[in-house]
Amino acid sequence: MAPLENLIVLEFCQYMSGPSAGLRLADLGATVIKIERPGTGEGGRQLAIKNLFAGDNSILFHTINRNKLSYSANLKDPQDLKKIKKLIQKADVLIHNFRPGVMEKLGLGFQDTLALNPRLIYGEITGYGKEGKWKFKPGQDLLLQSISGLSWLSGNKNDPPVPFGLSIADYICGTHLVQGILSALIARAKTSQGMLVEVNLLSSLIDFQFEVITTHLNDGGRLPARASLGNAHAYLSAPYGVYATSDGxxxxxxxxxxxxxxxxxxxxxxxxxxxxxxxxxxxxxxxxxxxxxxxxxxxxxxxxxxxxxxxxVQNYHQFTAHPGYKAMQMEQEIVLPDGRKLTTTRCPIRIDGQIFNSPQPAPEVGGHNQKLDPTLL
Incomplete structure (x- = not known):
């Protein structure tokens, strides 16, 4: 039995950060229901890496939304909103990653939903928190890397800024949201009270850089000095770094x-x-x-x-062909609606030796409306 089985999560999320949190909860057994706009669904369905699609949805969308259900609703339509509120009454967790104020305008802010369901754990991701000059700035990963100093930290001394080749802010923030939600669920088991869990992309990147920011703050405010060659950590001494050999x-x-x-x-x-x-x-x-x-x-x-x-230093050909990679058993196959198979990674967590695979593909928009009709639940 998966540890989060029978837990119902409503995911009002799009793109990467929120859906990555929903993915981990689904991997561990929760029933995660994506609440999407009718027709087009959430924006992440068209967010593609290298323009790779499977059917109408991007490969990225299938990867980060596997093992979820989809309920489509127009949140500005009173009848649809009424149905969503009934779903909220039956849910354990609600997560969203809209900009500050959006859910409140819809009547779905924390206090609104707490009145519907006093035991609800309400989790939200913003880009920069709810205060300050950046609170309405787009919470996009590259922008966050650049603002937070992370892009400036990488590379050699005379290099221009070097961003991560991954959506690191999105993924770390999604992980932080899951940690907060699981902590709140433990507290709810003692108090029976719902809780608000707030994370933001900028705070997650600050936490990610805790060792170098702490060093900077306690080093007279001096900036980190990157190594001229092979820099891997601005505050570590030789030989820490990456070096060329005759063939690699x-x-x-x-x-x-x-x-x-x-x-x-x-x-x-x-x-x-x-x-x-x-x-x-x-x-x-x-x-x-x-x-x-x-x-x-x-x-x-x-x-x-x-x-x-x-x-x-290996490329992906070398890494995935190595016996050490194969021993991790980190790959799984997702069977798409048309029968095609998509190879992706699995949940990295094992509990009592159990590997958690989730072969179910991402849902079609509103694919579970009939099954999840709140009047029938």
Whole structure:
């Protein structure tokens, strides 16, 4: 039995952050019902990566909305809104990621829904919270990465800003919402009272950078100094970084520089290694020069038996073909309505050894209206 079985979640969400939270709750057994506009559904149905679609919906939509149900309703129509309010009375959790004030205008704010269902856990995601000059700014991932300093932190010293190649703000914020909801459900089991759980994309990215922001705030306000070559962490000393080999790249983590210098036979930096941070650029340049002379596998064969922390920098071909990847059993197949199969990832959580697969595809718009008619539930 999945741990969240029989939990009913209403998802008033679109695109990435809110649906990612709904996905995790569905993976763990909750009945997640997407509330969508009739006809077109939520905007994420047309949000495609590399313009990949399966039927009328993007591959991305199928990936992040698998194992959910769909109830279509026009929230501005009094009759449809009445039905939604009946669903709310039967729900355990409601989540949304609209801009501040939208749900309140519809009569579906926290206090409104609490009057309908005093035990309701109400979770909301905003871009920048409900106060401040940014509160109505679009909560888009790249914009958040840029505002929060994250894009500026990546890359080498003289590089322009380098954003993540992923929607990192959306996914982390969705994870935070799930954590808050599960905590509220535990509290409700004791008090029988509903609760409001609030998260926002900007706070999630601030939390994501807790170690570097904390260092900055306690280092006289000085900005982090990125390494000139192979930067991987602006506040860590050599050899931490990524280095080219003769046929690829090698990542090196924290390591005793005396030990590494002897292993690589680069005694010329012996006077520099007393301060691996202040002399980081010169030390990393010497390490880079040594590593460039041989292949990645050559160095792995030396470093791994010596317990030097390192790893090959792999592309997806190399990674997904490796036995280590296959041992994780992280892939699953979703069977689409037309019979085609879509390969995607599964829930990363195991409980008592159980793997949680969810082969059901994303729902069609309003595909469960009849089944979920609140007058019949």
């Amino acid at each position: 790249h090698l990542a090196m983590a924290m390591e005793d520089l005396n030990y590494l210098t002897k292993t690589l036979d680069i005694p010329e930096i012996s006077t520099l290694i007393q301060d691996g941070f202040a002399n980081r650029d010169a030390i990393m340049a010497a390490i880079a020069g040594a590593l460039k002379k041989q292949t990645t596998q050559h160095w792995l064969a030396i470093f791994e038996p010596a317990d030097i922390w390192c790893a090959q």
